[in-house]
Amino acid sequence: MASDGKITKSGAAKEQSRFNIVIVGGGSAGIATASSIFKRNKKVSLTIIEPSDVHYYQPGWTMVGGGIFSVDFTRREEKRLIPGRAKWIKAAAEAFDPDNNLVVTADGQQIGYDVLIVCPGIKLDWKAIEGLPEALGENGVTSNYRHDLAPYTNQLVEDLAKGRALFTQPPMPIKCAGAPQKAMYLSCSRWEKAGILHNIDVQFHNAGGVLFGVKEYVPALMEYVERYNAHLNFESTLVAVDGEAKIATFEQKTGDKTKRVQETFDMIHVVPPQSAPDFIRSSPLAAENGFVDVDQATLRHIKYPNIYSLGDACSAPNAKTMAAARKQAPVVAVNALAALEGKPPAADYDGYGSCPLTVESGKIVLAEFGYGGKLLPSFPTWLIDGTRPSRLAWLLKDTILPPVYWHGMLKGREWMVKPHQIDAD
Template sequence: MSDEERATVVQLHNEIRNSVALGQLKNWPAASDMQQMSYSNELEELAKTHLENCVFEPGCIGCNIGLDNRPGQNLYAMAGPANWTRAVNFWGQAPIDFVMPSGPGMPVRMKVSVLSQLLWSKSNKVGCAWKDCYAKTGNSLYLCNYMPAGNEYGGHVYMSGQACSRCPKGTCCSNSCPHKPQPAYEGLCARLPAAATKTTTLRSASVAGGIHDFLLCSALDRAHIKTHCYQPLWTLVGGGIKQVCSSTKPMSEVIPSQAEWIQDAAQTFAPQENTVVTKHGLKIKYDFLVVAMGIQVRFDMIEGLVEALETPYVCSNYSYNTVTKTYQAMQALKEGNAIFTYPATPIKCPGAAQKIMYLTDAYLRKEGRRDKVDIIFNTSMGVIFGVRKYADALWDVVKGRGITVNMKHELVQVLPNKREAVFRLLDSTANPKETVTFKYNMLHVVPPMTPSAILKTGPSFTDNTGYLDVDGETLQHKRYPNVFGIGDCTNVPTSKTAAAVAGELGILRKNLTNVMKARHRPKSYDKCILAEFDSKAEPLETFPFNQAKERTSMFYMKRDMLPFIYWNLFLRGYWEGPGIFRKAMRLGFSK
């Protein structure tokens, strides 16, 4: 084997594996844990030994190693000179006979073949040899050995899901690894080198994970994330009005070209040392830090929910992997109960929990099935909405549409085999653990949400609820003056929405700039950061008409205008909320 042949073998394997991982092959699910191959000289030597006597059969002949250590194998025979492209492509085009998973994160199983070994996600080393055996067999024989071996009895070829979303421990997504493997592949998990630790010093840094990181990229030039999702659009995706692909853009199209993009996740905060340590061991020293980590969606906090989401009856608009199931469940709903939930924790986009319920009602009326379906809203809250004016209007809506509302009902368990949802009664004084069970034909779940546990790694970094502890008026950390926070990860008393962040951006930009220039007191923050009502739950409307009334124009604004503002103004740091328009429409007589 020449170096050129070795490079060809590895490249061909990785290109085929990468195309499968990215879901580019028709009818094949994407792979979430597909590892990148590297070449092994040891496996090549075993292949040479195997072919020494021109025996065309599997079994690692002459290996003299135990069964547990034997590699997986693929064999090929053809006449003529060496042609590894033909051999590997033959394995990659073997007949397909596999089990389609029922949802993301499910194992993909395939009839044992050369193709299943080539795609075995855990195999990350390959070593090959060929031998001219024309005198004995009339062909040249080709053999590739793989470790860890594939085609394991009872095992799976790979796990379905978004590429790189389940990279094994000790690996990272190839095209975003800190050690920058070459070549890099968008869909493959590359092994980290034994030592992947170095230190980088930055003037200012942003640790981000929610939608807020991108506006900070524009303002402060730091962020990390791979694909950006415009999550407010998922309400319309779940309602069958928009496609999920229209809600995403690659990070490379959103982050400013002048930004230094560290494609790694924060693992530890050490604010007393002005340091952030990443998942892969990179130590980042900073002078100033902005934390915009968003909030975590926790399907795992409800017993049985993760398994239930693999069934066609349970859905959620709060995840890219589950949002398309909502419209499918809506279409399949013929009769029975359609239940919509609201958790007992703070959540992002709280209005979205009800929006999909009203879209379902409209769809069922259009299809002539509404009279056969009971729509039920079970909320952990004691009010239908946090602002009195809009709550009164929403009560009129649910009554007019025949929707049942149950207060203080917290979803605690889903029994997918029985199609039952169990709710804890939060206002039960006789028995604090009292529950009630509902049958469902469609169950839309808004999961509990929590701040990232990583925030707690920094001493005195969070409040007692786990949120970043910042001043509610300045967004400056209460203990570390060179640290600021924005958005859902903070304990600022606002709703957790993109509109709130738009209002926060201007004050953060001014205050951080002042601190960086050694000015003393940051400018005061007026807290009017939530779209259409302030942090005191008082209406703060933009338009000079009653926005509590249902209007078609508001629907068109959400569907068409807000995405335009988001992609073209908000992410570039040019949108600080509708305040200027609010004043203009009221001749200056407004906040």
């Protein structure tokens, strides 16, 4: 294989199998898209390339860290979720040869396709923070971005009676951009109820320059920042963790100058830097930023018309959330089937994403927005005003969305996400 992610001619083997549609990635986006495709065409031949045995409802990990869900509640066997009409190739994709319509897997399989859909998720780069991989899971160092660590977050919050709690957010893009501060709010809510919040120095270190990227939601969030007396540190990027010494090192920008600042902690919730998976970044499918280079409306590859991408791995400038993948999946399903017939894309995507910001136990600020920060609420404001904390929005997150995920989205039931037709008004 060449260093640019293509299959070299000298090393290329003949394709071992061929399908109408090949989906790389069996997470939320991949399974939802496959199910939406079969909903429209049961005769299409389709395979999903996915190495994992276990599938997680990742939006639930914040709730695990908050002591609301158990890890088991967020976990299912992959084989039970793959659509029955799909073939599961249990392997990791390694490279692409788009000129010959081939995907090569890590175990050497060469899979041919008429249409390719790429949705392997995003890379969590734990190693990008010095000392972090060794520190995780002990000495107060945790993260809700790993299912095995979210219960440790819950334990730390439960056990902490006084001291300093740090919460960090890396540079964008990251999946679920609200999750770093959601961990802080849920922790503070519990300390407040226990009557010990005044004993805890809460700090939020954000590599970015604003609390949230869509300004309409900031006033409600700031009310909670002030209520919990959390200290905001913008343009403050975590670069190192010493677990045994309980010291976190940040690079902080002030104007044109950058300085290193060390903070002691009793607990620290870390969100790792994130990027496109290595095999995507080194492939001919990658945009300059490393993600799959797509048109943001049709989600079709800029160069290869029979390739689509969605979810966290695509370059579209939407928020990387499960809600975005849920909206994207029917669009890609419609367009992939059109491509099979040699037709242009028939549906488009408006950039919709949702971030239920758990500001306290029992209340959520339901951020819903599309490209350019345009507000795209799913409900009338008299029912749920997304710019204000709501108990009904909590009910949505706590009770309604998990079954919608397992029994709706992953089954191709497109409740409230019917694809918008390009020729429609």
